[in-house]
Amino acid sequence: MSDMSATVSKTPNGFAVAGYEKLEYNFAFVEGIFNLSNGQMAQCYEKWGRVLTVLDENMKNLYGDAIQNYFDHYNLPVTFHAMPVGETAKSIETLLKICDSMTKFGIIRKEPVLVVGGGLVTDVAGFACACYRRNTNFIRVPTTLIGLIDASVSIKVAVNYGNYKNRLGAYHAPIWTFLDFSFLKTLPTAQVRNGFAEIIKISSCADIKTFNSLDKYCEKLIETRFGRTEGSDPELRRVADELCYDAIFEMLKLETPNLHEIMLDRVIAYGHTWSPFHELQPNPPLRHGHAISIDMAYTATLGLDRGMLSQEEHARILNLFSRAGLSIDHPLYDDTAIEKGTEAILKTRDGALRLAVPSPLGSCEFVNEFTVQDLQKVLRLHKKHAAKYARGGDGLEAYVDASDTGEPTPAPSSNGHANGHANGNGYTNGHSNGANGHSNGVNGHSNGLNGHSNGVNGHSNGVNGHSNGVNGHSNGAKAAAGKRAPVQDAHQENGGIDDLVNEAVPVQRVNV
Ligand SMILES: NC(=O)c1ccc[n+]([C@@H]2O[C@H](COP(=O)([O-])OP(=O)(O)OC[C@H]3O[C@@H](n4cnc5c(N)ncnc54)[C@H](O)[C@@H]3O)[C@@H](O)[C@H]2O)c1
Numbered sequence: 001m002s003d004m005s006a007t008v009s010k011t012p013n014g015f016a017v018a019g020y021e022k023l024e025y026n027f028a029f030v031e032g033i034f035n036l037s038n039g040q041m042a043q044c045y046e047k048w049g050r051v052l053t054v055l056d057e058n059m060k061n062l063y064g065d066a067i068q069n070y071f072d073h074y075n076l077p078v079t080f081h082a083m084p085v086g087e088t089a090k091s092i093e094t095l096l097k098i099c100d101s102m103t104k105f106g107i108i109r110k111e112p113v114l115v116v117g118g119g120l121v122t123d124v125a126g127f128a129c130a131c132y133r134r135n136t137n138f139i140r141v142p143t144t145l146i147g148l149i150d151a152s153v154s155i156k157v158a159v160n161y162g163n164y165k166n167r168l169g170a171y172h173a174p175i176w177t178f179l180d181f182s183f184l185k186t187l188p189t190a191q192v193r194n195g196f197a198e199i200i201k202i203s204s205c206a207d208i209k210t211f212n213s214l215d216k217y218c219e220k221l222i223e224t225r226f227g228r229t230e231g232s233d234p235e236l237r238r239v240a241d242e243l244c245y246d247a248i249f250e251m252l253k254l255e256t257p258n259l260h261e262i263m264l265d266r267v268i269a270y271g272h273t274w275s276p277f278h279e280l281q282p283n284p285p286l287r288h289g290h291a292i293s294i295d296m297a298y299t300a301t302l303g304l305d306r307g308m309l310s311q312e313e314h315a316r317i318l319n320l321f322s323r324a325g326l327s328i329d330h331p332l333y334d335d336t337a338i339e340k341g342t343e344a345i346l347k348t349r350d351g352a353l354r355l356a357v358p359s360p361l362g363s364c365e366f367v368n369e370f371t372v373q374d375l376q377k378v379l380r381l382h383k384k385h386a387a388k389y390a391r392g393g394d395g396l397e398a399y400v401d402a403s404d405t406g407e408p409t410p411a412p413s414s415n416g417h418a419n420g421h422a423n424g425n426g427y428t429n430g431h432s433n434g435a436n437g438h439s440n441g442v443n444g445h446s447n448g449l450n451g452h453s454n455g456v457n458g459h460s461n462g463v464n465g466h467s468n469g470v471n472g473h474s475n476g477a478k479a480a481a482g483k484r485a486p487v488q489d490a491h492q493e494n495g496g497i498d499d500l501v502n503e504a505v506p507v508q509r510v511n512v
């Protein structure tokens with residue numbers, strides 16, 4: 001809901017307009033939003049006498065009947081629009097199909113679309129609502145942990161475009177967000193870990209009480225999907241609810257004064273400095289939660305080296321990631337990743353590193369004064385620390401699969417990662433499964449023996465393992481040799497965290 005007040009005055013050669021728009025949007029915690037006994041959602045639609053629901057195909061299969069029964073019970077005819085699953089569906093084409101469904105449905109002014117799903121669905125359908133008639137209302141029901149504690153806390157909506165993550169988007173607040181953690185009971189563990197990493201992020205920089213709870217109940221929280229699986233201990237669920245409530249509150253307090261992301265020193269950027277570059281280096285790429293955990297663990301080691309974190313605090317952070325099955329290191333998190341990641345993030349953050357470092361644990365300081373050489377030196381120290389943890393610092397289920405991308409993905413190479421960065425003269429981000437341990441990019445081709453990289457347009461291309469310079473995940477901008485320069489203007493002026501995650505490198509798909 002918004003309320004604009006403005007003044008118009010005459011100037012010597014024109015007019016000046018000044019105004020502000022009041023934003024109001026609400027969150028409600030609900031258990032079992034589609035339980036027949038729960039009338040809240042039905043009330044929202046009583047006035048309209050019908051409902052258009054957008055969800056993805058997985059959610060339609062899992063919850064379609066329950067949603068249908070719910071609205072039948074309340075005598076509200078429901079129409080479903082089921083969109084494809086995965087990052088490849090985060091496109092303008094998917095958005096247009098949602099708009100077509102709105103037209104077919106004949107959505108009328110102020111009638112809200114019901115959007116049910118993970119961050120992907122709420123981003124795409126939310127953006128469809130932002131565009132449709134310039135502004136269509138929506139009600140948001142996040143169903144993943146990322147959705148519940150991260151994506152749905154913001155008002156950013158977007159689709160990927162032209163190889164770039166979230167390139168087209170808007171700030172568009174839903175009229176309601178219903179936070180129903182009971183959806184977590186069907187969420188795969190790997191997706192729970194993704195969200196867990198974001199809660200570690202916020203708590204280690206802003207909320208020691210939440211960090212302590214994560215630390216105390218880590219394995220149980222993940223195993224029971226935050227106390228939502230059948231037979232979970234009610235006390236655990238109470239703890240889970242409390243810590244999620246606190247984490248969301250903290251996120252809202254930190255981010256709402258900066259809704260349009262004007263300020264660049266952002267606590268919630270912890271873990272999102274080198275990960276945007278690194279996340280897409282392996283083939284298949286890392287899950288977001290693992291990429292940011294590596295970045296956070298390494299940043300904690302930088303904090304230790306600077307005396308900003310004690311040894312005990314540092315060990316607590318790394319140990320928590322490790323116990324959660326999250327990664328704390330990766331073979332491709334190397335000097336190159338540090339150098340290229342730094343170069344990319346400096347552009348996004350207006351020339352300064354603005355590195356959020358937990359210091360002391362539970363609060364945060366920003367540091368700018370690292371040189372790339374400092375960073376690389378500490379990386380060696382970090383690798384020594386990481387090696388001491390379970391799995392040598394590797395995570396569990398660390399790589400994306402079809403549930404994230406919407407497409408079949410190749411099995412990770414034998415040692416679980418692509419062997420080396422591509423070093424193309426023209427395009428520096430192509431990564432391929434170079435059987436020789438590296439890809440030798442020339443003019444945008446990666447020449448891994450078995451490597452085929454993949455086009456955003458869905459080609460699998462590679463007899464000889466070429467990556468598609470234009471449509472593939474080699475970066476589309478021409479860079480000087482050894483330099484990575486694809487997205488200079490990616491997000492200069494703001495640096496939304498979600499965009500930071502991936503804007504530094506183009507969206508990619510992995511085709512077999
Ligand atoms: N707007 C923002 O501020 C913001 C913040 C963070 C992330 N994002 C965006 O969110 C997207 C990632 O979202 P995500 O991590 O929620 O993943 P997602 O929406 O892709 O969902 C992950 C998988 O879980 C399935 N799923 C969803 N809910 C389920 C449930 N309750 N039970 C079983 N399966 C379920 C989905 O069908 C999908 O296969 C990215 O595109 C990212 O850019 C946006």
Ligand SMILES: [Zn+2]
Pocket residue numbers: 198272288292497498501
């Ligand atoms: Zn993130």
